[in-house]
Amino acid sequence: xxxxxxxxxxxxxxxxxxxxxxxxxxxxxxxxxxxxxxxxxxxxxxxxxxxxxxxxxxxxxxxxxxxxxxxxxxxxxxxxxxxxxxxxxxxxxxxxxxxxxxxxxxxxxxxxxxxxxxxxxxxxxxxxxxxxxxxxxxxxxxxxx
Numbered sequence: 001x002x003x004x005x006x007x008x009x010x011x012x013x014x015x016x017x018x019x020x021x022x023x024x025x026x027x028x029x030x031x032x033x034x035x036x037x038x039x040x041x042x043x044x045x046x047x048x049x050x051x052x053x054x055x056x057x058x059x060x061x062x063x064x065x066x067x068x069x070x071x072x073x074x075x076x077x078x079x080x081x082x083x084x085x086x087x088x089x090x091x092x093x094x095x096x097x098x099x100x101x102x103x104x105x106x107x108x109x110x111x112x113x114x115x116x117x118x119x120x121x122x123x124x125x126x127x128x129x130x131x132x133x134x135x136x137x138x139x140x141x142x143x144x145x
Contacts, residue, residue: 005132006127008041008042010100011041012041012042012045013036014033014036014040015037016034016035016047016051018034019031019034019035019048020051020054022034022050023054023055023058024137026058027057028055029063031055032055034051035051035052035055036048038051046075046076046079046082047072047079047081049068049071049072049077050069050072050082050085052068053066053067053068053069053072053082053085053089054085056068057085057088057089059095060110061138062089062092062093065089066086066089066096067086069082069086070086072111073086079112080107080112080115081115084104084107084119084122085116086103086106087099087100087103087104088100088104088122089123089131090103091104091122091126092130094130097126100122100126100131104119105119105121106120106125108120108123124129133145
């Protein structure tokens with residue numbers, strides 16, 4: 001067994017984590033390279049696709065993000081991270097709010113505390129900011145047109 005084969009799983013996880021860190025630091029080039037390297041080590045895993053989707057989510061490229069999360073879910077329907085990120089992405093689109101809430105209500109029941117907390121926060125964000133009625137000032141502006 002070669003060194004690479006021995007450490008494949010550990011290296012795969014490190015590459016994924018580094019990819020997510022690169023996304024959070026707005027380093028798209030490094031993030032893509034890290035996720036692609038992770039995909040080479042484990043081509044069956046959907047997590048590199050979720051990572052690229054997360055990159056698109058950060059850039060508010062919601063259509064691309066949703067496509068990647070949906071593709072990951074076709075391969076692995078139990079991927080809670082992909083479900084949560086899909087719900088979050090749909091929550092930013094006016095037509096996707098209802099579906100987003102359904103997805104996030106399901107993932108809010110997760111035993112994984114990070115998935116649970118992100119889902120609850122996303123639902124709270126949707127309620128407070130996406131579904132918010134216009135302010136009295138905005139209402140007067142639209143009536144005056």
